[in-house]
Amino acid sequence: MILKQIAEYLEDGAASKVKELVQQGLDDGIDPKTILEEGLLKGMEIIGKLFKENEIFVPEVMIAARAMNAGMSILEPVLVEIGNVSLGKVVIGTVKGDLHDIGKNIVGMMMKGAGLEVIDLGVDVSVEKFVDEAEKVGANIICMSALLTTTMLNMEVLVKELENRGIRDQYIVMVGGAPVTDDFAKKIGANIYTPDAATAAEVAKEALIA
Ligand code: B1M
Numbered sequence: 001m002i003l004k005q006i007a008e009y010l011e012d013g014a015a016s017k018v019k020e021l022v023q024q025g026l027d028d029g030i031d032p033k034t035i036l037e038e039g040l041l042k043g044m045e046i047i048g049k050l051f052k053e054n055e056i057f058v059p060e061v062m063i064a065a066r067a068m069n070a071g072m073s074i075l076e077p078v079l080v081e082i083g084n085v086s087l088g089k090v091v092i093g094t095v096k097g098d099l100h101d102i103g104k105n106i107v108g109m110m111m112k113g114a115g116l117e118v119i120d121l122g123v124d125v126s127v128e129k130f131v132d133e134a135e136k137v138g139a140n141i142i143c144m145s146a147l148l149t150t151t152m153l154n155m156e157v158l159v160k161e162l163e164n165r166g167i168r169d170q171y172i173v174m175v176g177g178a179p180v181t182d183d184f185a186k187k188i189g190a191n192i193y194t195p196d197a198a199t200a201a202e203v204a205k206e207a208l209i210a
Contacts, residue, residue, distance in 0.1 A: 002028070003038040006071065010043030013063030015070035022071045032078045036115070040071045044113035048198035051106075058102060061197075065109040072112065086117035088208040091134045092143035093125035094177075095154040100147035103177060103197065107145065110201035116141075116208070127158045134171060141204055146177040155180075156188035172207050176200055 002025050009017040018040075025035045047064045050056040092108045094101055101123045108118045119137055121129060134142050142162075146152035155175050162168040174192040175185050185193030192207065194200040 002030070003035065003042070006035065006039030007043035007046070010040060010064055010067045010071065011046055013060070013067050015067040018067045019070040019074055022074045026074070026078065032075055036075055036079065040068055040075070041113055041115065044068055044110070048110055048113070048201065052196060052198045058106070061106055061109075062102075065106065068109060068113055087115045087205060088140040089117045089119065089137055090141045090143055090204065091119045091121055091130060091137065091139045092145070093121035093130060094123040095144050095146045095151050095158075096124055096126045097154070098146050098148050098151035099123045100145075100177075103147070104145035106197040107143065107176065107200045110197045111143075111204055114201040114205045116201075116204060127154060127161050130158055131161055131165065131167075135167070139171065140208060141172045141174055143174045143176075143200070143204075146175075146180060149179045152177065152179055152184070155190060159189045172204075174200065174204065 002021055006018055006021045006025070009021065022035055022039070025039065026032060044064070047061060051061050090111055092104060094104045108120050112118045119133065119139065121133055130142055130144070142158070144155050144158060146155060159173060162171060172192065173190045174194070175190045176194055180193060182193045192203055194203050
């Protein structure tokens with residue numbers, strides 16, 4: 001019952017209620033992983049589906065994301081402690097010269113919702129910073145977002161940088177953003193292009209499980 005309520009409050013974007021019920025669930029002795037999967041992730045799954053089908057739009061997703069983050073702020077330390085936290089690590093950012101972050105934030109949030117550990121490097125992220133941080137945290141996936149036709153070219157520079165450092169095979173490179181296409185991704189040697197945040201999270205999860 002409480003798990004269903006958490007999912008419903010998350011869909012409604014009621015951040016303080018989500019936080020309160022997650023804490024109550026822990027106090028009642030419910031397994032934190034169950035709270036994550038049957039509560040928070042159930043809610044985010046529905047949000048992702050509605051967003052993909054154009055039933056809801058960016059503001060609703062951002063509000064639900066805030067509720068997800070509120071719940072995760074209680075759950076994450078407990079999950080980390082019991083070593084149950086993630087399927088894999090993702091570094092994500094908007095490429096150098098580009099300040100658009102709404103889409104990138106949604107992708108990151110959906111990936112968190114899918115059970116991945118997401119390290120958000122922010123906007124205007126240089127190729128060196130992407131690669132250095134990925135190496136530092138032991139990431140599995142490097143995710144780049146670009147909204148400008150000029151800045152998307154930096155995605156190719158990153159693939160080349162990985163090749164130059166002899167570490168190309170260690171990473172799955174994912175790209176996206178309004179001007180990015182599947183053809184472009186193939187041309188620059190990225191592993192995965194996805195057109196939207198919900199698909200990005202689904203595909204990243206599949207790639208890590210495979
Ligand atoms: Co800018 N802007 N903007 N802008 N802006 C665009 C992108 C533009 C298309 C508008 C236009 O002219 N029609 C145009 C780009 C033209 C081009 O390159 N061909 C443009 C321009 C020109 C500029 C400036 C140069 C304007 C100026 O100053 N003269 C300037 C550049 C600043 C810079 O970055 N250096 C600029 C500035 C801004 C604002 C700061 C005002 C603001 C950004 C605020 C912010 O992000 N915090 C802004 C906005 C809001 C837009 C539009 C209107 C909306 C972008 C957005 O947030 N969409 C945009 C027009 C448009 O796209 N229709 C535009 C909603 C968001 C949810 O979608 O980011 O596409 P999106 O993300 C989607 C998918 O693409 C995908 O998932 C998301 C959700 O499903 N996705 C991924 C994104 N990243 C992914 C990564 C993945 C997978 C999927 O894997 C890693």
